[in-house]
Amino acid sequence: MLREEIAKIVQKSLKNLQEKEVFLKFPFPEIDIGHPKEGTHGDYATNVAFQISRYLKKNPLEIGETIKLAILKIEPNLFEKIEVIKPGFINFFLSPKYLQLRVKEILNEGERFGKVNIGKSEKVNLEFISANPTGPLTLGNGRGGFCGDVLANILEKSGFKVIREYYINDKGGQIRALGHSVMGDELAVYKGDYIEELKKKVKGDNPDEVGQEAARIILEEMIKPTLKKMGIEYDVWTSEKKLYEDKEVEKILSFLKKKKLTFEKEGALWFASSKFGDDKDRVLITADGESVYFLSDIAYLKNKLDRGFNKLIFFWGADHHGYIGRIIAAAEALGFSREKVKIIIMQLVKLFKEGKEVRMSKRAGVYVTLNELIDEVGLDVARFFFLERAPGSHLNFDLDLARERSEKNPVYYIQYAHARICSILRKAENLEFRNKNLELLKHPSELALMKELIILPEIVVDTAKDYQIQRLPQYAKDLAAFFHQFYRDCQVLTDNKELKEARLSLITATQIALKNTLGLMGISAPEKM
Missing domain, CATH: 1.10.730.10 (Isoleucyl-tRNA Synthetase; Domain 1)
Structure with missing residues (x-):
């Protein structure tokens, strides 16, 4: 890659100048090659002359001119010219001959153009969307979904071996709440046409059982068809309920107890997550004996680590920001480096139509589904608009612009x-x-x-x-x-x-x-x- 090639040329020129005793010996800095903001300042630039001036006790411009001449001796054909400007930038202008050669290479590479191998087949687990099976996918799910899928494409293009994974939260409070909603009792939480349809399909008086069946229908008849429409295919689907059935939650609890990473307080069982950088310790089992989500999350983390991944990447919604510390603490407790866990928080999506925001709430039954959005603007436009903004910034989806042809x-x-x-x-x-x-x-x-x-x-x-x-x-x-x-x-x-x-x-x-x-x-x- 050209940027790294230029860095190597600069480094070689510095080494040559030291060997010829033009420059004194000094520790080589990391040579940063970037693109100048102004096109008149060249195609690439480095501030290495300014960086090493403190060792050489010389004017950066003088150092830059010396480096420039050394570079041209090493590589006379790559650059049309090299300029040195204040306060010590070396600006590189690529030669037409080099650019013409690269056109030839692109033609020869074809669909392989852009492929690199920095990953060297390292295994990466990329978990994204993982929406609770309590309703259809909405705009917020779309942002994490498209960004996760495209990051997987990028990582694969870079030589990583990527597993796309979906975690199904099919146990616990939200499933019980779904059951009450389908039963239509006073503890109902979710609303919308899909709940009315589920009432026709699922009968019963046990909210947990009703919720489980309703969640299964939502996953198979709503979520999975939408994912197909989004152009997303997962390699692995992991069920929270199955983690319990396979005793993985039970095993992780035993592991934590054996490592003396749990303690009892106020009748509850706690994980000593503050030992691993979390801002406080976390409850695993409540005083009334109920396991919290965090316990099964640790079991799921162990499940991933046992599958031999070198890196774990998660795409989470903005409401999960406070969860980052405890997950990284749990990874460290399991012997996994925190540098190998990356959690990307997706900020909120707002839909605008005719200059006004369309208010949305799944629980209130007022929302725009991803199906509806893709039908309205097309998959290509939906993908692009969701990808345009950095994950950490809020996204205003302009429906009128998206419809433009x-x-x-x-x-x-x-x-x-x-x-x-x-x-x-x-x-x-x-x-x-x-x-x-x-x-x-x-x-x-x-x-x-x-x-x-x-x-x-x-x-x-x-x-x-x-x-x-x-x-x-x-x-x-x-x-x-x-x-x-x-x-x-x-x-x-x-x-x-x-x-x-x-x-x-x-x-x-x-x-x-x-x-x-x-x-x-x-x-x-x-x-x-």
């Missing part, structure tokens, strides 16, 4: 770029052009498009490391914008045969990058619109 809608804008390329390629289907005359690609809009193309592997790596999914839709928008600008500035099917062949290769590479990016997001790449 114009360039105002970013999904339409991106897909139209792909369809336009396909249309041009259909007109040129009898021409042999791949990898021909790429040296002719020198127009500013051609160069800008090539520079954007080669960033995709970086997007994949960065997202696999920090899980900031919103990079993908932003990259797709940027790439489409660079293509549309190129299309306005450069005629592809020109009378100049050599230039036409070069530009056909360039748009084919662009099609590959767009299709691969859309594919990672689970969004279609239409050939006609």
Whole structure:
């Protein structure tokens, strides 16, 4: 990957300068290579000259100029030029020759373009949605669902072995509450048309049994069909009830007692989670003998660890923020490093229609289901809109914009770029052009498009490391914008045969990058619109 390649070149130049005693010996800093905010400052930049100036006791600009000359001796063809600017930044401008070479590589890689191997087949468990089977999936579930699914795609593209998992909370208070709701007694909690339908299917006077049967129907007839409509497939479904039936909850309780990590207080049994960084100890069994959810959660955690995962990732709703400390404490108590547990909190989703918020509450029976939303705006638009914002920020879903079939809608804008390329390629289907005359690609809009193309592997790596999914839709928008600008500035099917062949290769590479990016997001790449 180019960013790492530049870092290695910089490091090699520093080593050479030390060996030649131009620079004194000093501990090498981590060499950070990034993209300048201003295009006039180059394609990549590093502040290494400023970093090492404290060791060399010299002006960073002077150090930068020395490094610049050393780099050009090592790699004379990669950069068109290198500039050193205050307070000590070294700015790299890629050469057209290098960019043309990368177009050739993209054409050869095809659907493999963007694939990296930082994961090295490490096993990752990614649990997302895991909505209680007490009603249909709603907008909040959609955000975690699409983000979780796309992160799994990214991790797989990065060389990790990913298991997508759904945890079914099919035991306890919420199932009993569902039972009361279906029975229609004074302890009813949930409302809505689906409850009225369940009343016709499930009969009985035991709220636990009624709740269990209603939960089974909700899972099979509401949740799973919606997941299919969302384009999400799980590898593993784990039932909380089965953890009890298989004695896994009983075993974890014995384990914690044996490790002297439990104690009794006020008639209840507690887990000493504060020993592992939690802000307080947690109840496992209440004074009246009722097991709390946390106990089965620890058993579930042990179940995952026993399956040999190197990393556990959870997508949770905003109301679970206070649960993070105890889960990480439980993982540590089980011998799993806290660095290997990542919990991503999804902030709230608000739906806006005609500029006004549509209020939602599952318990009040007022909500918009994911089925309804996907039927209204389409799966591609639903996915993209949910992915656009960072998980930790609130999301306002603009229903009117989502319905737009114009360039105002970013999904339409991106897909139209792909369809336009396909249309041009259909007109040129009898021409042999791949990898021909790429040296002719020198127009500013051609160069800008090539520079954007080669960033995709970086997007994949960065997202696999920090899980900031919103990079993908932003990259797709940027790439489409660079293509549309190129299309306005450069005629592809020109009378100049050599230039036409070069530009056909360039748009084919662009099609590959767009299709691969859309594919990672689970969004279609239409050939006609």
